[in-house]
Amino acid sequence: MGPGGHDGFIEGAMTTMLVFKRLAALAVTIGAILAGAGIALAGDGQPSPWQLGFQQSATPVMDNIITFHTFVLYIIIAISLFVLALLLTIMVRFNARANPTPSRTTHNTLLEVAWTLIPVVILVIIAIPSFRLLFYQLTIPAMSAEAGDVTIKATGKQWFWTYSYPDHGNFEFDSLIVRDPAQLKGRPRLLAVDNELVVPVNKNVRVITTGAEVIHAFAVPSFGIKIDSIPGRLNETWFKATREGIYYGQCSELCGKDHAFMPIAVRVVSEDEFKKWVEGARKRFAREDVTPATTVATVESSATR
Numbered sequence: 001m002g003p004g005g006h007d008g009f010i011e012g013a014m015t016t017m018l019v020f021k022r023l024a025a026l027a028v029t030i031g032a033i034l035a036g037a038g039i040a041l042a043g044d045g046q047p048s049p050w051q052l053g054f055q056q057s058a059t060p061v062m063d064n065i066i067t068f069h070t071f072v073l074y075i076i077i078a079i080s081l082f083v084l085a086l087l088l089t090i091m092v093r094f095n096a097r098a099n100p101t102p103s104r105t106t107h108n109t110l111l112e113v114a115w116t117l118i119p120v121v122i123l124v125i126i127a128i129p130s131f132r133l134l135f136y137q138l139t140i141p142a143m144s145a146e147a148g149d150v151t152i153k154a155t156g157k158q159w160f161w162t163y164s165y166p167d168h169g170n171f172e173f174d175s176l177i178v179r180d181p182a183q184l185k186g187r188p189r190l191l192a193v194d195n196e197l198v199v200p201v202n203k204n205v206r207v208i209t210t211g212a213e214v215i216h217a218f219a220v221p222s223f224g225i226k227i228d229s230i231p232g233r234l235n236e237t238w239f240k241a242t243r244e245g246i247y248y249g250q251c252s253e254l255c256g257k258d259h260a261f262m263p264i265a266v267r268v269v270s271e272d273e274f275k276k277w278v279e280g281a282r283k284r285f286a287r288e289d290v291t292p293a294t295t296v297a298t299v300e301s302s303a304t305r
């Protein structure tokens with residue numbers, strides 16, 4: 001390397017330092033703006049302004065999702081920093097001025113084996129907890145009526161949800177978005193509903209879901225659940241809310257013009273409160289077991305013949 005090459009090296013390093021300084025200044029500025037906006041890092045049961053991460057977790061499944069997400073994020077950061085370091089090294093040490101006569105190397109067996117195997121190992125390290133989490137999400141725990149576990153059925157309709165409680169008297173009710181701002185009473189716009197889905201805290205809740213006419217999807221971010229509601233088919237998922245409160249979700253399958261206006265609101269209450277609510281709901285949403293109109297019509301038409 002001649003004296004000119006040496007100068008080039010220094011010059012390249014100086015430029016790199018300048019870039020670093022500018023990046024650092026940018027990061028500090030963005031940090032200051034976010035801090036000034038009173039950033040809430042995670043909403044509890046609902047999104048919050050300037051939120052960056054997930055909503056706060058309220059179930060073991062979501063706890064696991066957040067842990068897994070953080071784990072993968074660390075790996076991504078490590079890989080990005082490694083690639084950045086490689087790029088900077090190449091820019092500084094192997095630019096035309098610093099390295100005027102490039103080597104003619106084309107193959108390096110050790111390097112090629114390494115850059116094939118190391119990514120494979122990284123993917124396996126990610127896959128193991130990923131599959132474990134997937135099985136945890138998809139395996140419905142053994143439901144025990146004595147332990148107070150609850151099954152609910154959520155039917156997606158254009159454009160609201162109908163909930164029924166088959167184990168608790170099979171009552172059923174519709175849950176519609178609150179459109180009138182005066183009726184919100186502090187609840188979030190576009191998420192509040194007239195009749196919330198009520199479930200007991202610390203109990204396994206199995207959600208059976210279907211669609212009435214098109215595909216909808218039942219999703220509650222704080223619970224880490226999102227499952228398609230498909231006409232003519234029953235899908236199921238589960239959650240175990242560990243904190244009382246109201247948790248909001250939305251239909252997550254484009255289902256028509258009011259897709260954005262069929263929110264999901266789950267109120268998690270104590271077991272006693274849940275029992276009281278069920279008693280009230282059985283009266284409030286009582287329905288007579290009438291024969292469906294279609295069946296009656298068929299019987300009548302065949303009788304007149």
Ligand SMILES: [Cu+2]
Pocket residue numbers: 156157215216217251252253254255259262
């Ligand atoms: Cu929908």
